[in-house]
Amino acid sequence: MFLPWNDFFSFIVVSLDELVETEMAQVRYGDVGLASILGMMVGVAAIVAVMRLVFRRQKHTRQHSGHVINPKRTYRIYREEGLQVRTKRRKKLIRPRIPMVVPDAVNQRWSIDFVSDQLANGRRFRVLNIVDDYSRECVSQIVDFSISGQRLAREFDRLTRQLPKTIVCDNGPEFTSKAMFFWAKRTGVKLHFIEPGKPTQNAFVESFNGKFREYCLNLNWFAGLEDARLTIERWRQHYNHVRPHRSLGKKPPAVFAREVA
Secondary structure: OOHHHHHHHHHHHHOOOOOOHHHHOOOOOOOHHHHHHHHHHHHHHHHHHHOOOHHHHHHHHHHHOOOOOOOOHHHHHHHHHOOOOOOOOOOOOOOOOOOOOOOOOOEEEEEEEEEEEEEEOOOOEEEEEEEOOOOOOOEEEEEOOOHHHHHOOOOOHOOOOOOOOEEEOOOOOOOOHHHHHHHHHHHOOOOEEEOOOOHHHHHHHHHHHHHHHHHHHHHHOOOOOHHHHHHHHHHHHHHOOOOEEEEHHOEOHHHHHHHHH
């Protein structure tokens, strides 16, 4: 008569428990050799019976079933018997790394990214920055409490400026949404997603984000969303038409874009 594996190991554990109780009653005080060996046998059988469980779950399982063993001994037996079960790690989104070619014309490639801040009442809002990688010009800034993929596609359609060939962005849910996928397919714009956790691959807009936070967000107190929109738009106009840019020969981005057009 053959027993299933679960019943077989349960039979072993019960038999060993009875044997331990019998032998422990006969062991003299101080003679712990046999008790230690038998306790180890019980621990091995119990661990093998639930070998698909991780270490902590094994310990709690045996405690509830009455097989209370020192956690350090359980861990030692667990490692000696090679019962380590690897934890399943979350699969990361892997995107191939494609070398970024420096653009040589205006509206050839844009970069987009989000920046967040809060109003005077503590409510947080988001700002989507759109930057031209060649002229360093801030094409637009969308300010709102929530910006979905559909809203993002509508804002791109409202731009009177010529759309670029490529838009560089991270793997945020707004950029990877179906709305942006169908918008890119309809307009012929290629969405270039950077590798997860590699913001340096979107360096142009990241550099702009630093300037925007240092010279606008950190220096202003926004009473409301409309106040934030007006203040940010004034700063954008100053950045594009007045503020000199070091990488552009100390010329404002809008002036540089007109000269190279």
